[in-house]
Amino acid sequence: MKRKMTKLIRLTQALTMLFIIQVVAFPVVAIEEEKPITTASETRLSVSSSVMCEEIKDGKPVNVSAVFSKKLDRINCYTRFKPLDRDTTFFEDWYRRDKLNTRKTISLKPNSTWTYAGIFVQESDMGPWRVEITNENGDILHVLRFSITD
Numbered sequence: 413m414k415r416k417m418t419k420l421i422r423l424t425q426a427l428t429m430l431f432i433i434q435v436v437a438f439p440v441v442a443i444e445e446e447k448p449i450t451t452a453s454e455t456r457l458s459v460s461s462s463v464m465c466e467e468i469k470d471g472k473p474v475n476v477s478a479v480f481s482k483k484l485d486r487i488n489c490y491t492r493f494k495p496l497d498r499d500t501t502f503f504e505d506w507y508r509r510d511k512l513n514t515r516k517t518i519s520l521k522p523n524s525t526w527t528y529a530g531i532f533v534q535e536s537d538m539g540p541w542r543v544e545i546t547n548e549n550g551d552i553l554h555v556l557r558f559s560i561t562d
Contacts, residue, residue: 457500457520457547460492464543464558468528478558482538488530489543489556495523502553504529505544508537533560 465473465488466480473490480487489504504516516529531537538560545554 457496457502457553458494459545459554460494460525462489462491462543462545462554462556464488464556465490471526473528480533480558480560482533482535482560482562484533486530486532487558487560488528489545490526490528491545491554492526493520493524495525496520497522501548503546505546506531507542507544509539510542513541538562 463473463476464478464480466475466477466484467486468474468488468490473488489506499522500520502518502520504518505512506514506516514531518527518529520527540557540559542558543556544552545556546552
């Protein structure tokens with residue numbers, strides 16, 4: 413029994429090291445996948461940029477990353493938009509391990525150019541995440557991927 417436990421611990425350590433090597437050797441900053449949306453309207457919602465970060469200070473994202481510690485209190489999705497001349501609603505769908513964890517409904521006022529929403533980090537939140545930013549029609553405007561680790 414002790415021998416099996418030792419092998420399990422070594423395997424866990426090896427997998428952890430492989431993950432760390434991957435993150436260090438191939439760093440990424442909040443991978444973005446943009447899908448342009450074309451509609452007949454000239455006032456469509458359009459994402460300029462979007463990043464994952466630890467906090468927002470003076471309207472700007474701080475500590476932008478794609479890998480976050482489980483020791484953080486909060487992780488935020490900061491998004492910049494092209495200004496519109498009307499009230500607009502969009503959604504952020506937060507997925508953990510491809511399962512919908514939460515949906516944020518966000519309203520933008522006319523001429524607003526940025527907003528953010530986040531989650532409070534819990535011990536059980538470790539693993540891969542993605543945030544899908546969608547418009548009122550369900551069209552995906554942006555996808556961000558990140559991970560929560562030890």
